[in-house]
Amino acid sequence: MDTKYKMYLLVCGGTGCRSSQSNVLEERLRKHLKENKLENEVQVITTGCFGFCEKGPIVKVQPDNTFYTQVTPEDAEEIIKEHVIKGRQVQRLLYKDPDKKEIVHDSKHMGFYRKQLRIALRNCGFINPENINEYIARDGYAAVAKCITEMTPQQVIEEMKKSGLRGRGGAGFPTGMKWEITSKSPGDQKYVVCNADEGDPGAFMDRSILEGDPHSVVEAMAICGYCIGADKGLIYIRAEYPLAIKRLKIAIQQAQEIGLLGKGILGTKFNFDIEIRYGAGAFVCGEETALIRSMEGGRGESTLKPPFPSVSGYLGKPTNVNNVETFANVPVIINKGADWFNKIGTEKSKGTKVFALAGKINNVGLIEVPMGTTLREVIFEIGGGIKDGKKFKAVQTGGPSGGCLTEKHLDLPIDFDNLVKAGSMMGSGGMVVMDEDDCMVSIAKFYLDFTVEESCGKCAPCRVGNKRLYEILDRITHGNGKMEDIDLLRNLSKVIKDTALCGLGQTSPNPVLSTLEGFYDEYVAHIKEHRCPSGRCKDLMKYEINPENCVGCTACARNCPVNAITGERKAPHTINQELCIKCGACIEKCKFNAIFIR
Amino acid sequence: MNKIKSLDDLRKIKADVEGKMKLREHSENAENLVQIKVAMATCGIASGAKTVMDFLVSDLDKRNIPAVVTQTGCMGYCYAEPTIEVTKPGEEPIVFGYVDTKKAEEIITKYILTGELVDGIIPVNYEKIEDKKN
Numbered sequence: 153m154d155t156k157y158k159m160y161l162l163v164c165g166g167t168g169c170r171s172s173q174s175n176v177l178e179e180r181l182r183k184h185l186k187e188n189k190l191e192n193e194v195q196v197i198t199t200g201c202f203g204f205c206e207k208g209p210i211v212k213v214q215p216d217n218t219f220y221t222q223v224t225p226e227d228a229e230e231i232i233k234e235h236v237i238k239g240r241q242v243q244r245l246l247y248k249d250p251d252k253k254e255i256v257h258d259s260k261h262m263g264f265y266r267k268q269l270r271i272a273l274r275n276c277g278f279i280n281p282e283n284i285n286e287y288i289a290r291d292g293y294a295a296v297a298k299c300i301t302e303m304t305p306q307q308v309i310e311e312m313k314k315s316g317l318r319g320r321g322g323a324g325f326p327t328g329m330k331w332e333i334t335s336k337s338p339g340d341q342k343y344v345v346c347n348a349d350e351g352d353p354g355a356f357m358d359r360s361i362l363e364g365d366p367h368s369v370v371e372a373m374a375i376c377g378y379c380i381g382a383d384k385g386l387i388y389i390r391a392e393y394p395l396a397i398k399r400l401k402i403a404i405q406q407a408q409e410i411g412l413l414g415k416g417i418l419g420t421k422f423n424f425d426i427e428i429r430y431g432a433g434a435f436v437c438g439e440e441t442a443l444i445r446s447m448e449g450g451r452g453e454s455t456l457k458p459p460f461p462s463v464s465g466y467l468g469k470p471t472n473v474n475n476v477e478t479f480a481n482v483p484v485i486i487n488k489g490a491d492w493f494n495k496i497g498t499e500k501s502k503g504t505k506v507f508a509l510a511g512k513i514n515n516v517g518l519i520e521v522p523m524g525t526t527l528r529e530v531i532f533e534i535g536g537g538i539k540d541g542k543k544f545k546a547v548q549t550g551g552p553s554g555g556c557l558t559e560k561h562l563d564l565p566i567d568f569d570n571l572v573k574a575g576s577m578m579g580s581g582g583m584v585v586m587d588e589d590d591c592m593v594s595i596a597k598f599y600l601d602f603t604v605e606e607s608c609g610k611c612a613p614c615r616v617g618n619k620r621l622y623e624i625l626d627r628i629t630h631g632n633g634k635m636e637d638i639d640l641l642r643n644l645s646k647v648i649k650d651t652a653l654c655g656l657g658q659t660s661p662n663p664v665l666s667t668l669e670g671f672y673d674e675y676v677a678h679i680k681e682h683r684c685p686s687g688r689c690k691d692l693m694k695y696e697i698n699p700e701n702c703v704g705c706t707a708c709a710r711n712c713p714v715n716a717i718t719g720e721r722k723a724p725h726t727i728n729q730e731l732c733i734k735c736g737a738c739i740e741k742c743k744f745n746a747i748f749i750r
Numbered sequence: 751m752n753k754i755k756s757l758d759d760l761r762k763i764k765a766d767v768e769g770k771m772k773l774r775e776h777s778e779n780a781e782n783l784v785q786i787k788v789a790m791a792t793c794g795i796a797s798g799a800k801t802v803m804d805f806l807v808s809d810l811d812k813r814n815i816p817a818v819v820t821q822t823g824c825m826g827y828c829y830a831e832p833t834i835e836v837t838k839p840g841e842e843p844i845v846f847g848y849v850d851t852k853k854a855e856e857i858i859t860k861y862i863l864t865g866e867l868v869d870g871i872i873p874v875n876y877e878k879i880e881d882k883k884n
């Protein structure tokens with residue numbers, strides 16, 4: 153048991169890397185270590201997400217910090233034979249800097265990590281999330297211990313207030329203040345709820361924290377329980393997150409076994425325990441009142457606020473709802489102090505924010521940066537710029553509640569207030585990057601389609617209004633829009649925002665409004681010229697054959713799935729527009745540049 | 751698992767596991783620590799580099815010197831194996847040749863702890879091996 157390992161192979165066990173067989177890879181690494189009698193010298197450890205999902209599966213070798221990317225099970229043998237036994241890095245698995253074309257030997261020198269600061273993700277990619285001892289070794293549970301043995305609940309609340317931490321679930325409500333309100337709400341029973349619903353398309357921050365460092369959330373919930381006077385915690389998580397659920401369950405069980413959850417924690421009078429509740433993956437159930445209804449066994453529908461959950465929440469009792477990432481920050485704040493934390497970030501937004509980078513960006517993945525980092529730094533330095541050398545067009549933040557920011561916002565320091573001022577919002581931290589090929593009207597339509605699907609239907613503005621918004625956008629993308637539609641979109645958006653019952657409807661028109669603001673010309677091109685400037689809207693596209701270039705090779709006709717192309721051999725062909733489904737197969741096959749899109 | 755009943759219990763577990771995780775912790779900020787590379791190609795292993803590496807790891811640990819010991823491929827000084835390269839924070843790397851456990855002990859005691867140089871330094875030049883032999 154007491155082996156001293158000389159080398160560690162950290163294998164990413166996040167959902168992304170798992171789906172490209174990182175678990176098979178791990179088995180093979182173990183097998184080859186054993187074959188070479190190295191199992192007592194080299195330890196293979198499953199960790200949480202390293203963030204560099206674009207190039208997963210990731211294997212990090214310590215102590216030399218070698219960072220291998222896109223490692224397959226077949227590479228296991230070579231890593232053991234070359235790196236572990238002979239000390240030679242496997243060159244072909246090292247990360248190559250796409251700009252400088254140079255091989256990067258360790259993670260420290262990768263542009264992706266250079267500007268990051270990991271607080272919420274401090275243990276992700278470092279510890280084994282299924283081993284409570286590794287969490288404890290990194291100051292785990294020291295914060296809750298300090299709170300319950302040395303501080304009064306009010307002192308902890310003061311510390312949280314001083315830290316300036318604001319909720320990471322979307323609205324950015326000051327966490328300390330929320331705890332104080334819940335602590336002062338009268339009630340014989342109170343609850344701590346962790347919101348792990350994470351319904352934004354493209355977001356996986358909370359999932360990664362739960363997969364990579366579940367104990368940080370468990371510990372923070374106990375701290376919150378101590379502050380507000382609750383002995384029960386509930387984690388609401390979507391059932392589509394099986395790995396996160398598994399690791400949470402292990403974490404809760406280990407904490408119970410060791411006595412860090414349960415009755416009389418650390419010999420004090422403080423009791424706290426946690427249960428998991430499953431959601432069916434509905435976006436609206438991330439909204440705290442709908443979440444509470446869902447946990448009670450009711451339909452996931454929002455209710456009017458006030459009363460806020462802090463006053464009357466789960467089963468009508470005072471309930472403190474916080475987001476996963478919010479919780480993950482708490483133990484560090486207690487350990488290192490509010491003064492340490494509030495030096496990081498901007499004036500009104502302290503600390504860091506985790507973002508899930510997605511879309512047309514080179515380094516798709518999970519990052520954590522200090523508040524105040526600019527969009528340009530995130531997209532071009534950490535994210536490695538736009539895929540395939542294309543031009544940046546917009547970045548969508550805040551998910552379906554947010555908006556699209558453009559070129560002119562690139563140097564904006566990211567924080568809660570700046571994003572709102574720019575017409576978007578922080579949301580939970582999804583960032584979808586778009587390039588010149590993306591049609592902004594279609595993007596707005598995509599988000600509205602999502603909202604229409606996900607609206608709970610309780611209030612008319614959201615249920616009916618969003619559907620109408622969608623229909624207007626739909627006709628514009630089909631070339632049937634009128635200029636009056638633009639006013640209609642604006643007016644209807646305003647009414648929905650003003651009258652919807654919950655945050656879902658109050659923010660759902662944002663993608664429409666922000667694209668109208670930043671890309672008005674694109675709307676006009678669709679409406680007046682029946683033209684989609686990005687060539688995305690199929691109904692506005694026409695594939696045609698230039699008879700001067702066409703040699704009649706018949707390649708296009710043979711590959712057309714709907715037989716829309718006809719013509720004699722060796723004579724120019726034509727496309728029947730009635731039949732054409734605009735799939736683009738003909739363009740791909742034509743060797744003579746004879747087919748073009750109008 | 752034993753129950754943690756007090757703050758002291760928690761601290762005990764922490765101290766215990768921390769020791770086991772020290773290496774991983776250190777490699778996160780290796781540039782601020784003493785770094786030692788042991789040449790472990792065929793020639794190095796044949797002449798006992800593995801024993802030296804094991805010794806370095808356990809001796810540094812025993813003396814509580816935060817250091818990162820890694821292995822590398824052939825450094826090109828096959829005639830002088832086992833060879834190790836020692837880099838103290840902010841200093842140029844120094845390569846020592848013919849290192850056995852006795853020499854390794856001397857390197858730790860003298861060079862690493864006090865900065866005093868010991869015999870067996872190979873002038874660092876990354877040119878061809880032939881040049882060095884002359």
Ligand SMILES: Cc1cc2nc3c(=O)[nH]c(=O)nc-3n(C[C@H](O)[C@H](O)[C@H](O)COP(=O)(O)O)c2cc1C
Pocket residue numbers: 318319320321322323324325327347348349350351352435436437438439440441473474475476478479580654655656
């Ligand atoms: C439509 C909608 C969806 C939401 N989804 C989430 C979610 O997935 N996760 C989350 O933490 N908060 C979500 N929220 C915000 C929650 O209502 C609540 O403000 C948050 O959980 C509070 O935690 P915080 O103060 O730590 O941010 C959503 C809000 C709305 C209106």
